Amino acid sequence: MADMIASKLLEQKKINEDMVAISTRTPGGRAESFIKRYPNVSRQSPEELANQCELLFICVPPIAVKEAVAQISPHLQKDAHIVSIAAAVTIEQLHKWTGSQVSRYIPTLTSETDTGTSLVVHGERVAEKNKKRLEEYLASFGRVKNIREADIDAASNLTSSSPGLIASIFEEFAQAAVRNSSLAKEEAFDFLIHSLVGTGKLLLEKQMTFEETLQRVATKGGITAEGADAIRQQAPQMFDEVFSRTLKKYEEIKETVSRGDQ
Template identity: 40%
Template structure:
C-alpha cells in the first residue's frame, strides 16, 4: 500500500512525521510530489531516503491507494482535473483544504472515493482533534484506515459538512485564538507590574499547561474547574464575572467573522467550479 501526498507544506509534513512515528506506515510506503522542493521535503527525505519523491502529481495518484491533497484551496480542483486519468473507484483521495467541500470535489469526478480532513497543529504533540468527513462512496475499510492512522496521534471526530467550518474554528484555529487571547493577558500584566514579559509568559504558559492536564486527566469540565478555583466573593470570582459579562460578545463576533471568511472561500470555489467545469 502506498500513501501519497500532493503538496508538502507544514500540515503535510506534520501528517507524514506522525504517520511515520505512530501509524503502521513505513517510509517506503510514502510517495510525495510538490511543485518546488522545499526545506521540509528535503529534510524528511534525508531522514527517510526510502520515501519516493515523485516527478509528477500523476505518479502519486497512479501509485497511491490513499492520496492526501495538501495544496491551497484554489489549487485543489485544478490538481484533480489534471489527474483524472489516474482515478478509479478504488482510489481514496483526502483533501485538507478549508472551504472545499466533498461535494465540490465530486464535481470533478465521481469514480473515486473522497474524504475531507481538517488537521490541527496540536496533534503534533499527540493531543488534539482530527476532523473527518467522508463521501458516501468511501468504503468502510478506507474509513477505518484513515481513522485508525489518525487515531494513533489524535482524537478523530467525524463531522457533517454543514458543521465542519465551525468545528475547524474549535480545533484547527483555536490554538491561534488561544495564543492571541493570552498574549493580551501577558501584555496587560506587563503594563500593570515590573515583571518582565518572559516572566509573565512563563507563569501563564505553565498555568495553561496545567489547566489542560486538569481537563484531560482529572475529569474537570470548564464549569467544574471554575467552581473549584473561584471562591464565591473572592479574587478569581471577580475575573470570572468580568469574563462572563464581556466574552460572549467577543466570541459571537469571532465566529461571525470566521463564518464570513469561510463564506468568501466557498464563493471563490463556486466561481472556480463554474469556470473550470
C-alpha cells in the same frame, strides 16, 4: 500539514518509508527537508503518485484543489481514496471533480504532540474499509471525530484554528499582566504557559468541566470570581465576533472556489 501528517504516521510506525510517495508544486524547502529525514520516501510526479497510491492526501490551498484533483484523476487506481485537507472545499465539489472516493480531513497543529481532534467527513462513495483505514491512521496522533459537514467550519475554530486563537487570547492576557505590574514579559508568559498546561491536565485527567474548574478556584466574592465576572461580561461579544468573522471568511473562500469551478 502534509509534513506533519506523513511524519506522524512514520513516527508511530503506522506506515513504512517505502509506502510513502510525495509530490510538491514548490521544489526545495520542506520537501527536501522531509526526504533528508526519510531517505526511503520517493518523490514522484502527481501522475506517477496517483498511479501507484490507494490513499492520497491533497494538501494544497482551497483555490488549488480543483487543479490538483483534475491532474491526478485520469491516473487514479480504481479503489483510490482522496483526502482533502482544504478548508471550504466541499464533498459535493470534490465529487464533481472526480469519480473516486473522497473525504475531508481538518488537521490540527496539536497533533504534533499526539493531542487534539481531527475532524473527518466522508463522502457517500467511501467504502467502509477505507473509512476505517483513514481513521485508524489519524487516531495514531489524536482523536478522530466524524462530523456533519454543515458544522465543520464552526468546529474547525475549536480544533484546527484554536491553537492560534488561544495563543492570541493569552498573548493579550500576559501583556495585561505586564502593563499592570513590574513583571517582565518573559515571566508573565512563563507563569501563564505552565498554568495552561496544568489546567489542561485537570480538565482531561480529572475530567473536570470548565465550570467545575472555576468553582474549585473561585471563592464567592473573592478575587478570582471578580476576574471571572469581568471575562463573562466582556467575552461573549468578543467570541461572537470571532465566529462571525471566521464563518464569513469561510463563505468568501467558498465563493472564490465556486467561481473557479464555473
